[in-house]
Amino acid sequence: MGGGRKRGRSQRRHFKQERENVWKDNPRRPPASAGEGGEGNGWQPFATENLAFEAYYKGQQIVPEEEWDAFMSMLRKPLPAAFRINASCQFYQDICSQLENDFRKSLESEVSDDHEKEAIRPLAWYPGNLAWHLNFSRMQLRRNQALESFHEFLKQENEVGNITRQEAVSMVPPLFLNVQPDHHILDMCAAPGSKTFQLLEMIHQSTKPGVLPTAMVVANDVDVQRCNLLIHQTKRMCTANLIVTNHEAQNFPGCSLAKFCPEACAESKLQRLEFDRILCDVPCSGDGTARKAPDMWRTWNIGMGNGLHRLQVEIAMRGIGLLKVGGRMVYSTCSMNPVENEAVVGEILRRCGDSVELLDVSNELPELIRRPGLKTWKVRDRASWLGSHNDVLHYRKNAILPSMFPSGKGTTDSCTAGGSVEVNINAVDADMNESGDMVEGKEETKIATSDSNNGDNANTEEMKQDESESVKVSRGSDEKTDSASIVTEHSDLPLHRCMRIIPHDQNSGAFFIAVLQKLSPLNESLVVEVMKGERSTSKDKASKCSNGQGSDTVPAEEISVQQPGVDDTHVLVEQQNRDMDTEISKDKSSEEAKVVAGEVQNDQATRRDKRKTQNQGRWRGVDPVIFFKDEATIRSIVSFYGIKDSFTLEGHLVTRNPDTNHVKRIYYVSKSVKEVLDLNLKVGERLKITSLGLKIFERQSSKEGSPCTFRLSSEGLPLLLPYITKQILYASAIDFQHLLQYRIIKFPDFVDVKFGEQASALLQGCCVVILREGHEDLESIGMDPSAIAVVCWKGKTNLCVMVTPMDGRELLERISFRFGLKIPKLDDGKPDLKCDDGSDEQPDGGAETVDPDCVPESKASEDMDISDVKDTE
Numbered sequence: 001m002g003g004g005r006k007r008g009r010s011q012r013r014h015f016k017q018e019r020e021n022v023w024k025d026n027p028r029r030p031p032a033s034a035g036e037g038g039e040g041n042g043w044q045p046f047a048t049e050n051l052a053f054e055a056y057y058k059g060q061q062i063v064p065e066e067e068w069d070a071f072m073s074m075l076r077k078p079l080p081a082a083f084r085i086n087a088s089c090q091f092y093q094d095i096c097s098q099l100e101n102d103f104r105k106s107l108e109s110e111v112s113d114d115h116e117k118e119a120i121r122p123l124a125w126y127p128g129n130l131a132w133h134l135n136f137s138r139m140q141l142r143r144n145q146a147l148e149s150f151h152e153f154l155k156q157e158n159e160v161g162n163i164t165r166q167e168a169v170s171m172v173p174p175l176f177l178n179v180q181p182d183h184h185i186l187d188m189c190a191a192p193g194s195k196t197f198q199l200l201e202m203i204h205q206s207t208k209p210g211v212l213p214t215a216m217v218v219a220n221d222v223d224v225q226r227c228n229l230l231i232h233q234t235k236r237m238c239t240a241n242l243i244v245t246n247h248e249a250q251n252f253p254g255c256s257l258a259k260f261c262p263e264a265c266a267e268s269k270l271q272r273l274e275f276d277r278i279l280c281d282v283p284c285s286g287d288g289t290a291r292k293a294p295d296m297w298r299t300w301n302i303g304m305g306n307g308l309h310r311l312q313v314e315i316a317m318r319g320i321g322l323l324k325v326g327g328r329m330v331y332s333t334c335s336m337n338p339v340e341n342e343a344v345v346g347e348i349l350r351r352c353g354d355s356v357e358l359l360d361v362s363n364e365l366p367e368l369i370r371r372p373g374l375k376t377w378k379v380r381d382r383a384s385w386l387g388s389h390n391d392v393l394h395y396r397k398n399a400i401l402p403s404m405f406p407s408g409k410g411t412t413d414s415c416t417a418g419g420s421v422e423v424n425i426n427a428v429d430a431d432m433n434e435s436g437d438m439v440e441g442k443e444e445t446k447i448a449t450s451d452s453n454n455g456d457n458a459n460t461e462e463m464k465q466d467e468s469e470s471v472k473v474s475r476g477s478d479e480k481t482d483s484a485s486i487v488t489e490h491s492d493l494p495l496h497r498c499m500r501i502i503p504h505d506q507n508s509g510a511f512f513i514a515v516l517q518k519l520s521p522l523n524e525s526l527v528v529e530v531m532k533g534e535r536s537t538s539k540d541k542a543s544k545c546s547n548g549q550g551s552d553t554v555p556a557e558e559i560s561v562q563q564p565g566v567d568d569t570h571v572l573v574e575q576q577n578r579d580m581d582t583e584i585s586k587d588k589s590s591e592e593a594k595v596v597a598g599e600v601q602n603d604q605a606t607r608r609d610k611r612k613t614q615n616q617g618r619w620r621g622v623d624p625v626i627f628f629k630d631e632a633t634i635r636s637i638v639s640f641y642g643i644k645d646s647f648t649l650e651g652h653l654v655t656r657n658p659d660t661n662h663v664k665r666i667y668y669v670s671k672s673v674k675e676v677l678d679l680n681l682k683v684g685e686r687l688k689i690t691s692l693g694l695k696i697f698e699r700q701s702s703k704e705g706s707p708c709t710f711r712l713s714s715e716g717l718p719l720l721l722p723y724i725t726k727q728i729l730y731a732s733a734i735d736f737q738h739l740l741q742y743r744i745i746k747f748p749d750f751v752d753v754k755f756g757e758q759a760s761a762l763l764q765g766c767c768v769v770i771l772r773e774g775h776e777d778l779e780s781i782g783m784d785p786s787a788i789a790v791v792c793w794k795g796k797t798n799l800c801v802m803v804t805p806m807d808g809r810e811l812l813e814r815i816s817f818r819f820g821l822k823i824p825k826l827d828d829g830k831p832d833l834k835c836d837d838g839s840d841e842q843p844d845g846g847a848e849t850v851d852p853d854c855v856p857e858s859k860a861s862e863d864m865d866i867s868d869v870k871d872t873e
């Protein structure tokens with residue numbers, strides 16, 4: 001049980017280890033100059049130097065010459081840590097008050113920077129004082145003894161989801177989305193999920209207990225491992241309004257009923273998957289994170305940004321296609337490079353014409369210091385600066401695209417069609433011809449680009465070569481003439497409306513943000529013309545290139561990646577079915593092998609069932625999403641907990657296990673998510689869903705039995721609490737504290753004898769214990785957002801609390817803070833008391849502890865967590 005959480009933590013550890021490596025000493029790196037970047041004893045400072053980087057940004061005039069030293073010097077300093085309070089969490093006000101009244105004062109003497117007066121302070125530009133700036137880096141927090149209790153506080157609150165530790169500037173893009181409570185939001189490149197979490201905070205912020213927001217978030221990432229990090233992150237939010245998908249963002253599927261069943265589905269609420277808000281936080285070179293991830297100094301090279309430009313345009317254009325008319329899309333990167341930023345925005349504007357506007361948001365977040373986007377820049381390729389596409393050597397024209405330059409104009413002999421064709425096809429508006437449909441079957445296809453790849457593996461051989469050549473040049477004496485002698489272009493587009501956040505303006509990292517609004521459907525004739533023209537020319541050009549007319553060519557077969565037209569959909573569906581059949585026959589042969597080995601009976605029915613199961617889920621390696629409709633089970637749950645009719649279960653319960661007799665976990669989805677799922681089923685499961693919904697019920701068997709086989713889950717309790725009328729107990733502060741502290745308490749051992757008797761009188765099985773302190777009217781406690789409740793198990797002789805040790809510790813601390821109770825130091829969740837049957841068997845070690853009376857009988861039979869993705873295992 002709690003598999004998702006446990007697994008998430010270990011993955012996170014793995015992820016952390018990767019990040020930590022950059023701080024370790026590497027004999028290949030020269031030491032940093034004294035005083036730069038070093039943070040204390042034992043720490044191996046980094047060489048915060050990269051000549052190619054300096055030459056590049058100096059050449060781009062990223063800051064005025066007189067600011068260059070301040071810019072570089074700030075980039076070399078460790079980044080101050082920051083975090084955000086989750087305003088939708090139950091203890092939000094307690095946390096604010098703890099920060100304001102306790103830590104802000106107690107840490108006063110820890111100011112370590114001459115420019116800072118306070119050790120911690122709210123970020124002025126973040127609404128509601130929800131985001132805080134620390135005057136310490138993450139490293140200092142870890143090492144400074146005086147900060148220990150504050151560090152512990154941050155770790156614990158972060159773990160349970162009450163705060164999120166996140167770089168300050170990374171919190172900016174979601175703010176410019178202007179999210180409203182009913183919005184459908186897409187986060188296209190979402191992992192590891194800090195901005196997704198922020199979006200979820202926004203949609204949950206003003207909801208009442210037991211009521212779900214109408215908004216929803218689809219969080220997507222191409223990388224399965226990173227999707228799992230995202231799932232781990234967002235689990236802390238306990239939301240029923242999130243779907244996690246695993247697609248290439250540039251090929252994010254279009255789901256339109258008009259295509260699949262125009263008449264039969266006319267009544268469906270949701271006809272097409274499109275979004276009010278889209279966050280397009282694309283993979284980038286990441287050089288704006290140098291203060292946090294100093295490995296950048298070692299790895300940065302010019303090829304990183306150049307190589308990502310095409311993919312960034314593709315992703316952004318797909319975003320525009322999926323955006324509703326009137327909707328907003330924020331394009332952002334943590335890179336300072338104009339080729340990844342202004343050039344991409346410029347290309348979107350050129351492609352979309354009057355359909356998209358780059359918004360002037362200078363009146364939003366006025367306290368945030370930012371600089372206008374550039375209108376002039378140049379491109380660096382290997383050893384040369386290039387002012388326009390005319391300057392690009394013929395054999396490099398496939399890698400250095402016209403769209404990288406301010407004018408976006410190319411030369412007639414460009415071999416750049418591969419990228420352009422794909423971008424244009426993907427750019428087709430969702431209103432018109434569903435670009436996702438057209439690129440069906442490309443899900444795992446590598447894009448036909450020479451330089452395009454994601455930010456995680458940008459360091460290709462070619463890029464390394466670029467790096468060494470550019471270093472050579474930047475060291476050379478002709479650097480200045482090289483840069484100065486070229487004629488640069490100037491963009492006519494209003495790119496000054498883009499925003500660049502520069503580290504030395506407000507002691508932060510760097511970020512780039514552009515806010516786009518879709519004004520009308522994309523111009524069909526234009527897009528179709530471009531598609532037709534470019535598709536044919538692309539093949540010509542591809543063959544030209546592969547005929548050796550360009551020496552740096554993309555293979556022809558890659559350039560002419562199949563781009564099925566609108567009418568090809570049925571072919572694709574058939575192809576999918578064929579793929580599925582192949583899977584089934586593979587499966588069949590392994591079944592047969594087992595038969596030969598005498599492992600299974602030659603049972604046709606089993607095979608048929610298996611086939612049915614496989615057909616229910618389209619995506620290989622991902623369990624299907626199935627609406628849970630087992631009425632007998634639902635009735636027994638409703639009756640056992642006395643769930644009021646006003647809580648709609650019908651149509652909102654899903655599982656990933658097609659075998660309803662063995663479902664272990666049942667998840668709740670919001671109305672908005674339900675509508676998307678309905679749509680997805682009708683269009684043939686185009687979305688590859690790796691996680692969704694809020695775990696609400698979980699199968700629980702016990703030695704002693706219970707009238708209800710499903711227990712409540714801690715995550716689902718806040719949603720369900722206002723609607724539960726049975727199996728409830730109201731505890732005094734001291735008994736509640738003891739429960740959290742000792743975890744298992746025999747009925748006669750409760751301080752309040754009456755409480756012990758009431759507990760003993762409950763039906764055997766799952767129950768809810770609510771802290772009654774501070775509440776006059778017990779009837780309405782469940783509706784009170786400040787009510788504190790935990791899921792427990794009522795055994796034969798005792799009551800056992802079912803929360804994770806971490807959540808238990810957090811609750812104890814919150815109670816002590818609120819009611820001024822003294823909390824003794826706890827051991828890590830090991831019950832002091834033994835069960836009445838003499839067993840000292842420990843709870844099953846999952847994320848949640850259970851009564852030793854009721855340890856699940858077979859762990860092996862547990863089904864997968866809804867967030868599990870088989871191909872990661």
Ligand SMILES: C[S@@+](CC[C@H](N)C(=O)[O-])C[C@H]1O[C@@H](n2cnc3c(N)ncnc32)[C@H](O)[C@@H]1O
Nearest residue numbers: 189190191192193194195222248249281283454
């Ligand atoms: C800058 S990070 C996103 C950070 C994230 N928005 C956050 O705030 O936590 C870029 C992400 O894009 C993902 N990515 C790279 N190429 C992608 C693609 N073609 N489609 C979707 N995601 C992609 C990477 O796996 C990475 O997780």
